[in-house]
Amino acid sequence: RLLIIDFGSQVTQLIARRLRELSVYCEIHPFQKVTPAFLAEFAPKAVILSGGPASVIDEGSPRPPKAVFDLDVPILGICYGQQVMMHMLGGKVESGHGTAEFGRAYVVPTGDKIGLLDGWFEQDKEQVWMSHGDHVSAIAPGFEVYGTSPNAPFAITADTTRGFYAVQFHPEVHHTPNGAKFYENFVKMAGFTGDWTMGAYREQAIDAIREQVGDKQVICGLSGGVDSSVAAVLIHEAIGDQLTCVFVDHGLLRKDEAEEVVKMFRDNYKIKLIYADEKELFLGALDGQSDPETKRKIIGGLFIDVFQKYANEIEGAEFLAQGTLYPDVIESVSFSGGPSVTIKSHHNVGGLPEKMGLKLVEPLRELFKDEVRALGRELGLPASFIGRHPFPGPGLAIRCPGEITRAKLEILREADAVYIDQIRKHGLYDEIWQAFVAILPVRTVGVMGDGRTYDFACALRAVTSVDGMTADYYPFTHEFLGETATRIINEVQGINRVTYDITSKPPGTIEWE
Template sequence: MDRIVVLDFGSQYSHLICRRVREANVYCELLRHDTPARLLREIRPKGIIISGGPASIYVEGSPRPDYGIFDLGIPILGICYGHQLIVDRFGGRIRKSNVREYGSSNLVIDDNKDLFSNIKGNIRCWMSHSDTAESIPKDFEVLAHTDSSSSAAIVNRNKKLFGIQFHPEVLHTESGTEILKNFSFRISEAAPAWNMKDFLESSISEIRNKVGRDRVLCAVSGGIDSTTVAVMLHRAVGNNLRCVFVNHGLLRGGEEELVVQSFEQVLNIPLIVVNASERFTTMLRGIKDPEEKRMIIGDEFARVFSDVASKHGPFQWLAQGTLYPDIIESGVSHGPASVIKSHHNVKGLPKWLDLKVIEPLSTLYKDEVKKLAENLGVPTQLLKRHPFPGPGLAVRIIGEVNHEKIRIARESSKIVEDELMAASWYNKVWQAYAAVGDDKAVGVIGDGRLYGHIVIIRVVDSVDAMTADWVRLPHDIIEKISNRISNEVEGVTWVTYAVSSKPPATIEPQ
């Protein structure tokens, strides 16, 4: 099967490049930035993409690839830092820019062959750089420019080398997917032969080969990720699978009942239910730092799994619903990415928990998991639910987690979901919830003054959770949500609406 490989130099969008190429049904995988050229020669990819990254090429010690990749005769596309790396390698000059470009810019296409084939002359593109090419190498031509960058896209057609200073992988870039398709199909001549049906078959075979006759403990939350993993494992290892659902006291309203019903009555997969509410809330008492909260929740999950394994074991494996976005945000990707936030199922299990980890979805994005879940027959009531973080309401509570704020976040989020469903908006958005923090504001309830909590309504739209836009809900829906929260949720005086996209914000506040 034809493939494109991405060399990861630490961009927060590295995985997203893979995702966009896969949208075109071409298999794409992420490799370390310093993957040896000899290994790439063995893999025989149809094309190589060099990702962006936080480094500057002129700084000593900045990451470099094995320069032998440029002698393989394989088409190469450099994005942002990858573009600058190509310029530097072949004799051009990169310097710190006088004008930093972050955000949307107008790209003027000067040459619409190959990379820009069938793309109009001016498009909006997403820039994220503070370095620029002062001069481009000999034998390279300019394909496109912006007001601040005279060589925003370059090519050496003899060597099949392309460099672009913008990010085609993000949805903010107009025709970005078409640019990546042009590289994959026109330039690299890759065949579109990869799909979720093939992934499912190969994954089940891989699970059987890896696990053998061992027993697997699968942590499920009721979300689409862990449910999909559970169904895959059930097909692969049958009765050697046991699923465990942990109620950590930070769930959405009615979550436990829905999960138990779905697994036992619809999927026919036995479920171990553990009520550990007090354990988690006790451990979180007095903790305000979001990273510390996530770490505590991860460690406590491990202890619960250890207890379950001792009681119902022995088990040799622990299965988790880790996805690509979890890995990239936790800074555990193949390249030098920064940590945005830790995920309890990514940082690794404590050494004392003697279980090997299996993560069948760790190369997929959320929308790919949804397609996979449909193929597996996951119940619609779970398939259509909005994503919910593993740490639960703890990451929707700013500051210390306590019973009052848990109640406010849970009750307010239920109102948000109910009103969106009533207005037929629930399935139009990616995620919708309410968050609460330590800030308070004065309000008037009846004839009395109340100093109460401020609730933040957060509604976003996304395709893969790597980027997200805040949703412009009709004002009458926002008004209904606000009125209901103010009137029905005790202790709330103000209701606000979040208007930050990702980036710069993240989807969850913590």
């Protein structure tokens, strides 16, 4: 396995992504944790030193242990990683006016062709992405220069004898178009054969679950989302009837969603599933509430109570399964310190395991989202299910600004179903990160046939995104929007006006509340 030592770059996770795409198993660990003892224990086959916001010249700036250079394995330093290598191995780094460089740059080759640059410079230059304040002003003994850019004379450097490589730019980002090839060369030189496949992972994970759980019972909260579904199917494959899933219907699900989920898990997978019909409880508690945070808190709180109630009925349960993913567990290097502002309090079951005295089973904690999807396919989950758009825990409650009534929820479900049907029919579903309808708390006047209508207005939302952190609204054609509006107004009783939300995130959020 490969070790990525994180110095706090915004894009460290992308390095791991690129390597996983090459079927190479890697882990990211913060530099503070990487001691000589850690290195000995981890025994990496190669090491990557990430970028980071610090300046190596500053006292107390982050360093890898010196021992990393004595491991006798290939090392790749990126940006800050390059600077720290040069600094520690006898080169020189400078900062100050005129040395910073951000954005696109072009590197041209100098010197011999080395393995790291196979497939590079087939045209005379390569586009790369730079983002650095300091720069290397003298390379360390043993290193040579293999590529330069106008602002970074030491853009690509290497000591091929020791297998040390150091670059100023970020090969992991999209804006270094040939970056994947670069990583492929590096891992090949390090002797990786690309054998990290989902088939192998499935077998490993099943063994690990069996070992962890023994003959005890496991409870799994099923949301119908991809992560918890894949986790449930995987665990079921490992321990069969020792797994019981609980699916809480809070009355805020989409049209036919509860039936589909129950059917799939009970009928197709023969998984023990408790269908917790708690619609009345949730909708009753939400009655008269229109403040977004209050709604979220009510739903989150009740969810925990309800889950606990059902879980307590399962005898001998010692484990709680969760679909935690790798991005949730990577310990990030925080230089900023202070707490960030709560934009929305996310509904999840954090804290539940402690409260219930349960141990956790988290079979997806080493995977990225698209790897979870690949594992789902490997486990035979239907493609339509794996590709489903994310759906928030509080469900339709946060797509129904203002007071939530059963009547409004019903209208919302119908409109949403028509909208999604339209998107699927036009073959756009997989291009869109998330699409849904929000029912607005206003009624507007319209005319249908010869009569006046006074019905609700709704907003369509569709965004593209990579991780939900930022998003762009989806550029539907006017034809599509017009046709969809007509269908919704004709087919859904209670809506007489349709708008399209063209806000990106930021400044908007994806959901309306």
